[in-house]
Amino acid sequence: MGLEGYGHLTALQLAREAIAGGVTMIQLREKNAPLRQVLTQGVQLRELCRELGVPFFVNDRVDVAILLDADGVHVGQDDIPGMEARKLLGDDKIIGISAGTMEEAEWAMENGADYLGVGPIYSTATKQDAGEAIGTALISAITQRWTVPVVGIGGINTENATVIIEAGAHGVAVVSAITKQHKPLLAAQTLARTVQTAWLS
Ligand SMILES: Cc1ncc(COP(=O)(O)OP(=O)(O)O)c(N)n1
Ligand SMILES: Cc1ncsc1CCOP(=O)(O)O
Numbered sequence: 001m002g003l004e005g006y007g008h009l010t011a012l013q014l015a016r017e018a019i020a021g022g023v024t025m026i027q028l029r030e031k032n033a034p035l036r037q038v039l040t041q042g043v044q045l046r047e048l049c050r051e052l053g054v055p056f057f058v059n060d061r062v063d064v065a066i067l068l069d070a071d072g073v074h075v076g077q078d079d080i081p082g083m084e085a086r087k088l089l090g091d092d093k094i095i096g097i098s099a100g101t102m103e104e105a106e107w108a109m110e111n112g113a114d115y116l117g118v119g120p121i122y123s124t125a126t127k128q129d130a131g132e133a134i135g136t137a138l139i140s141a142i143t144q145r146w147t148v149p150v151v152g153i154g155g156i157n158t159e160n161a162t163v164i165i166e167a168g169a170h171g172v173a174v175v176s177a178i179t180k181q182h183k184p185l186l187a188a189q190t191l192a193r194t195v196q197t198a199w200l201s
C-alpha cells in the first residue's frame with residue numbers, strides 16, 4: 001500500500017481495516033511521496049503493524065527499511081540485489097524478491113530470497129510497467145523446484161485467489177482488491193477466507 005488517502009480512509013486507517021479483515025502482512029509501497037513523509041508515516045504504519053502483530057515490509061528501499069526498522073524489504077529484478085540488501089539488513093530481516101520468469105526466480109534464489117513474489121499473474125492497473133500477465137504456470141514450476149514461500153501478485157481478487165493457491169502458492173499479495181474497495185475490511189475478510197478455504201482443500 002501507498003501513503004495516499006483511500007476514499008474516506010487514511011493509509012493508516014486502511015491498514016487497520018485490512019489487518020482486522022485478516023491481512024497477514026503489510027508492505028509500504030510508495031513510489032512518489034517525499035522521503036520525509038514516507039519516513040514520518042512509515043513509523044506510524046510500523047507501529048500499527050507492531051500493535052496488531054503483523055509483519056511490516058518496505059518495498060524497493062533498503063535504506064527506508066533500515067530507518068523504519070521494518071521486518072523486511074521487498075525488491076524486484078531492477079532494485080538492489082538481494083545479496084546486497086542482505087549485507088545492509090543483516091540476517092534477522094526478511095528479503096522478498098520478485099520473479100516473472102524461471103530465470104528471474106533462479107536469480108532471486110541465488111540472491112538469497114526468503115520468499116518470492118511471482119507475477120503479474122493477471123493484468124493489473126496498479127503497476128504500469130508490470131508487463132504481460134503470466135498466469136499460474138510459473139507458480140507451479142517454482143513451488144515444485146523450491147520450498148521457499150511463494151505469493152502470487154497482480155490482478156488477484158476474491159474471484160481468482162483460489163486458483164493461485166491451487167497452483168501451489170502459499171499466499172496472495174493484493175493492492176486494489178482491498179484498497180480500491182468501498183468496504184476494505186469486508187474485502188480483506190472475504191479474500192482471507194477464500195485463501196484459508198483453498199489451503200484446506
Ligand atoms: C509481494 C510482492 N511481490 C512483487 C512485488 C513487485 O516488486 P517489483 O517487481 O520491484 O515492482 P514494484 O512493486 O517495486 O513496482 C511487490 N512489490 N511485492
Ligand atoms: C506490485 C505489483 N507487482 C506485480 S503486479 C503488481 C501490482 C499488484 O496490484 P493489484 O493487486 O492491484 O493488481
Ligand SMILES: [Mg+2]
Pocket residue numbers: 059060074075076079
Ligand atoms: Mg521494486
